Amino acid sequence: MSQSIIRVNQLHKSYITGSNSLHVLKGLDIDIQQGEMVSIMGSSGSGKSTLLNILGILDNYDKGEFYLGDTLIKDLNEKKAAWYRNKMIGFVFQSFNLITFKNAMENVALPLYYQKVSRKKRNRIAMEYLEKVGLTEWAHHLPSELSGGQKQRVAIARALINNPKVILADEPTGALDTQTSYEVMELFHEINRSGITMIIVTHENDIAEKTERIIHLKDGVIEKEYKQNHSIRYA
Amino acid sequence: MIDIDKWQEIFHTLKQNKLRTTLTAFGIFWGIFMLVIMLGAGSGLENAVYANLGDFSRNSMFIWAQQTTMPYKGFPRNRQYYFEYSDKKALEQNIPEIEIVAPTVNGGGYRENTLLVHRHKKGNFNVLGKTPDENFIDPVILEYGRFLNEFDLKLNRKAVLLGYRAYEELFDKDENPINKYVRLNGIYFQVIGVYKSKHSGGWGENQNSQVWIPFTTAQQVYNYPNRVDHFSIVVKPEFEVKPVEGKVMAILAKRHKIHPDDKGAFGYNNVGEEFKKMNGLFLGIRGLIWIVGIGTLLAGIIGVSNIMLIILRERTVEFGIKRAIGASPRKIIGSVLSESIFLTTISGISGLMIGVFIIELVNNALPPESEMFRNPEIDFQLAITALIIIILSGMFAGIIPSRRAVSIKPIEAIRSEN
Ligand SMILES: Nc1ncnc2c1ncn2[C@@H]1O[C@H](COP(=O)(O)OP(=O)(O)OP(=O)(O)O)[C@@H](O)[C@H]1O
Ligand SMILES: [Mg+2]
Numbered sequence A: 001m002s003q004s005i006i007r008v009n010q011l012h013k014s015y016i017t018g019s020n021s022l023h024v025l026k027g028l029d030i031d032i033q034q035g036e037m038v039s040i041m042g043s044s045g046s047g048k049s050t051l052l053n054i055l056g057i058l059d060n061y062d063k064g065e066f067y068l069g070d071t072l073i074k075d076l077n078e079k080k081a082a083w084y085r086n087k088m089i090g091f092v093f094q095s096f097n098l099i100t101f102k103n104a105m106e107n108v109a110l111p112l113y114y115q116k117v118s119r120k121k122r123n124r125i126a127m128e129y130l131e132k133v134g135l136t137e138w139a140h141h142l143p144s145e146l147s148g149g150q151k152q153r154v155a156i157a158r159a160l161i162n163n164p165k166v167i168l169a170d171e172p173t174g175a176l177d178t179q180t181s182y183e184v185m186e187l188f189h190e191i192n193r194s195g196i197t198m199i200i201v202t203h204e205n206d207i208a209e210k211t212e213r214i215i216h217l218k219d220g221v222i223e224k225e226y227k228q229n230h231s232i233r234y235a
Numbered sequence B: 001m002i003d004i005d006k007w008q009e010i011f012h013t014l015k016q017n018k019l020r021t022t023l024t025a026f027g028i029f030w031g032i033f034m035l036v037i038m039l040g041a042g043s044g045l046e047n048a049v050y051a052n053l054g055d056f057s058r059n060s061m062f063i064w065a066q067q068t069t070m071p072y073k074g075f076p077r078n079r080q081y082y083f084e085y086s087d088k089k090a091l092e093q094n095i096p097e098i099e100i101v102a103p104t105v106n107g108g109g110y111r112e113n114t115l116l117v118h119r120h121k122k123g124n125f126n127v128l129g130k131t132p133d134e135n136f137i138d139p140v141i142l143e144y145g146r147f148l149n150e151f152d153l154k155l156n157r158k159a160v161l162l163g164y165r166a167y168e169e170l171f172d173k174d175e176n177p178i179n180k181y182v183r184l185n186g187i188y189f190q191v192i193g194v195y196k197s198k199h200s201g202g203w204g205e206n207q208n209s210q211v212w213i214p215f216t217t218a219q220q221v222y223n224y225p226n227r228v229d230h231f232s233i234v235v236k237p238e239f240e241v242k243p244v245e246g247k248v249m250a251i252l253a254k255r256h257k258i259h260p261d262d263k264g265a266f267g268y269n270n271v272g273e274e275f276k277k278m279n280g281l282f283l284g285i286r287g288l289i290w291i292v293g294i295g296t297l298l299a300g301i302i303g304v305s306n307i308m309l310i311i312l313r314e315r316t317v318e319f320g321i322k323r324a325i326g327a328s329p330r331k332i333i334g335s336v337l338s339e340s341i342f343l344t345t346i347s348g349i350s351g352l353m354i355g356v357f358i359i360e361l362v363n364n365a366l367p368p369e370s371e372m373f374r375n376p377e378i379d380f381q382l383a384i385t386a387l388i389i390i391i392l393s394g395m396f397a398g399i400i401p402s403r404r405a406v407s408i409k410p411i412e413a414i415r416s417e418n
Helices: A048-055 A078-088 A104-113 A119-132 A148-160 A178-193 B004-016 B018-053 B085-094 B150-154 B164-170 B201-208 B215-221 B242-255 B271-314 B316-324 B329-365 B380-407 B410-415
Strands: A004-017 A020-033 A037-042 A063-068 A089-092 A166-170 A197-201 A213-218 A221-227 A232-234 B060-065 B098-106 B113-118 B121-130 B141-145 B159-163 B181-184 B187-196 B210-214 B230-235 B266-270
Touching: A004 A048, A004 A197, A020 A048, A020 A197, A020 A221, A037 A048, A037 A178, A048 A063, A048 A166, A048 A197, A078 A089, A078 B316, A078 B329, A089 A148, A104 A119, A104 A148, A119 A148, A148 A166, A148 A178, A166 A178, A178 A197, B004 B018, B004 B271, B004 B329, B018 B201, B018 B271, B018 B329, B018 B380, B060 B242, B060 B271, B085 B098, B085 B230, B085 B242, B098 B215, B113 B164, B121 B164, B121 B215, B141 B164, B150 B215, B159 B164, B159 B181, B164 B187, B164 B201, B201 B210, B210 B215, B230 B242, B242 B266, B266 B271, B271 B316, B271 B329, B271 B380, B316 B329, B316 B380, B316 B410, B329 B380
Parallel strands: A037 A197, A037 A213, A089 A166, A166 A197, B121 B210, B159 B187
Antiparallel strands: A004 A020, A004 A063, A213 A221, A221 A232, B060 B230, B060 B266, B098 B121, B098 B230, B113 B121, B113 B181, B141 B187, B159 B210, B181 B187
8 A cells, every 4th residue: 555755735836036936836736656756847947956955855835735655744844854855865866966075975975964974884885885886996085086977876775875765856767878877867767766756847758758757847837647558637 | 182173274374384374373473472471571670670779667757867957946047966876765656556666876977987897807888776676667687696676776785787788797607696696896796696688789888898886885986876767667558658658747746846848858768659659660661561462462372363353254165065064063163263373372382382481491590680671571470361361262262253154055165265
């Protein structure tokens, strides 16, 4: 029996710049079950990143509700937000966002540092995860010495090390060539098979096709969403 | 436990721009260094001046007789008169503020020397008739024997207390002079003690070259029946010296038939006032040192705070990423604060150490009897105060920037670069 890991009711979000207010998310309803692999598509400016940042508690929202598991995530103080990000969520960015002066292993181990795991232990665990993404030999290299695909795999290992419930990836293959993109997607599938919910923002059809459920955003509302069996359901 | 990651970060950011880090650290270094050097110099000056004053009673005055400057009661002006021993009682009885009145008579006149002979050694020294009270007014260090006592005075004893220079000239090195006899003005005196002055410089030299005999004996030997050359007067601690001055002169004027307005008939020296002026001066110097020192330090702190702000702007993305993977605000603030504290502490402590080192160097290079500058020192408490100021200022310099680091949303921090 499955249960919701992410539930969003009538989510609204506006950006206020100066005297202008831009209404980006206009009442979204999304329910994602534990263990699903979902992609979010939509044209540029449709609000994909905005949604993902809210789901990752990197940004706040104006109206509606967002449940992470059973917890209502609303107006958290920064300390609590940090705790949820650390324990529940793994984030993968288009631009990798590795710490430049830490080597691959240290980058992967960083989330455990914030859980006060000893250096020895967290480096050992980091090595395990680097092995999973096939980068054991690159453990002691700085990000500047790695290729784009390698960097993204380090970032994925970092997102995984905490055993998160959800991995949120904002255009994880956006900076990679097709071959590398497919490798990354293969990795995501593997992760998903271990029971971790995956939400991937992309505008590449072939990438989205590799997920079991696709949500299309347009102008801040869900335009359509369909399962992998292509039975299209209009919102 | 040493947090390697934390130190790795601190060194990384500080190494990012070595020149900038060095200049910032130098600001703090210079502030502390100057504070230490100035405080050391101030204390050196102060110690030199106070060493010159020895343990001289700070609540005292001198008064001596000069020629009158006004005719009075049939006496012409320019009359030479002398104080008398009986003035002591009159002053003590009529002025309740007075604690001690100690008379001194100069053997052979003011700064006239007398020949002293011990066996084949001899020398000319300034002989003074003193009372036991003298040791409460301007204490000396006894190298041998004892000070004058009441019996020496009552019995007109031929007892002599030698200044250290006189002892060195009249006796062999390390010879015990006690109970030996020296010839003074042709009369044999028994040595009861040898003293060393507590004053430094010329004052100490002068005192060490004196020879003290009982006041009564001096009057007899030099044939000055009833003559006092000066009175040293100590006022009780709860009173000021200044108001007593006038009362003393009024009584002495009346007793010696001097015009009540004839201030010129007296020579006087108010040590209490001198001390007050000196204390005021040093208080001013110290205050100035702290103002300048704290100002310099503050400039350094502002420099650090500024640099932290700049470093923070450069690290905005990094902090955003860290917050996205679960760094608590406390971790971020702690990381900025420890960096700023590290920078200020390291540079502050080097300023402190190099400052103290230089002061020690100067201290060792100084001649021990230097009159201008003596024992410049930074006391331990002051060093600790400075250290606490450094560390607090490190925190202060880091607080504003670190608050900023967590005040923006993590996503804004991450995106700020693009
Ligand atoms: N911090 C911000 N301040 C103001 N406006 C913003 C901000 N972030 C995004 N926007 C605006 O909100 C809208 C949605 O942006 P969002 O980044 O969510 O789009 P997206 O779907 O991720 O687009 P893309 O495919 O180009 O990444 C855009 O019009 C964008 O200009
Ligand atoms: Mg986007």
